[in-house]
Structures are given as C-alpha cells and as structure tokens.
Amino acid sequence: MRKMLLIAATLVAALTLPGLAAAKGPASAAISGPGLDGSLAIGGEGEGPGTPLGTLVDAGGFFPQMYGQSPDPTLSSRPKGTLGPSYAVIYVVPGPNGIKSRVVQQVYPYAGVTPLTYMRPGQSFWGSRKTLGGWFRASPDLKNLLVRAGLPATAPPASAGSSRTLGLSRTELVGALLGVLALMVLVAVARPSRRRGWRPLRGAS
Secondary structure: OHHHHHHHHHHHHHHHHHHHHHOOOOOEEEEEOOOOOOOEEEOOOOOOOOOHHHHHHHHHOHHHHHOOOOOOOOEOOOOOOOOOOOEEEEEEEEOHHHOEEEEEEEEEOOOOOOOEEEEOOOOEEOOOEEOOOEEEEOOHHHHHHHHHHOOOOOOOOOOOOOOEEOOEEHHHHHHHHHHHHHHHHHHHHHHHHHHHOOOOOOOOO
C-alpha cells in the first residue's frame, strides 16, 4: 500500500513540476485608471514578496489566474457586493526564447468587503498558452501597495479619470461645449429673421 502511494505521489510530482517550472513572474507592471493622469509603473521583482511588484503579484492572485494552482483559489463568477472603480494592470511576462507577452488584469482596490482582481480567461501568452483567469479575493496588502504607488486613499468619484476624455483635455472639452452652445444661440436668433423675409408693400404695382 505504501509503495502504491509513493508511486502515485511521484506521478503527481512529475506532472506538476513542469507546470511550476514554466510559471514565471512578470518582469514589469503598469497600472492605469480613475484619478490617474497616466500609468503608474510598479517596480521590483515579480517572483516572491519583498518588492512592490512581488507584493502585487502575490496579493493580487497573478499566479493562479495566469497558470492555475491546486487547490484553486480563484472564483468563476463575480463575488457579490460593490466593486468600485476598476484599474487595469498590464503585466509584461518573459517566456522561453526571449518571448515577452502582455497580460491584462483588472483590479478593484476599493471593492466593498476586500480588494478583488479579475483576469479574463483565454488571453494568449508565449504563443500557445492561455490564461486560466477568474476572480480572486485579494488581501488588504493590495490596496495598501497601490495607495503607496500613487492611487487615491479612497475611491475617486465616478467622473474622475484620466485628464483626457474622448481624446480631448478637460479644457478642450469645455471649450467645445461652449462653442456648440453659442452655435445653437445663433441658429435660434437667425430663425425669426428668415421667417419674416421680404414682402411687397400693399398697393404696389
């Protein structure tokens, strides 16, 4: 019986180790979203805690979402409760033969109960591999890290975002709206004069 258990354990290890060996942490990450004027770089090492990038990877569930893990801590459906604003994290993941792939993870640092992350399943990386994806209940360390990196301490208003809106800055957008309003006023003033038009005087031959 012990011999059979040893053989089974050996087979499991043989099947698991190649997958673990292939799992690599990201070389870099950048986050963007509401309240930020651009993207924030998260520096450090992507494997193991101790650096901002390592903490982001560990606290945000990158490895189980990317490669899978047993037991699986990810969720297939969105947890209940409010999510708050969403931030996009773009990871650059090095692979074999010098391949570098980009994978996107959505982060919800202000979610109701605990920070959440989501990675869309089926994202391609290293040419033939696909992300497993799913939802992940992150630890409070995730929000603390992101606030230290530059995110607001509390959730920004829904209207807050990048300084660009539909390709226009806020100043340009206000100017465009004022221009449209002025045009509408000119059209409204011009309509009565067009209706009056020219009419011949009574009694004129």
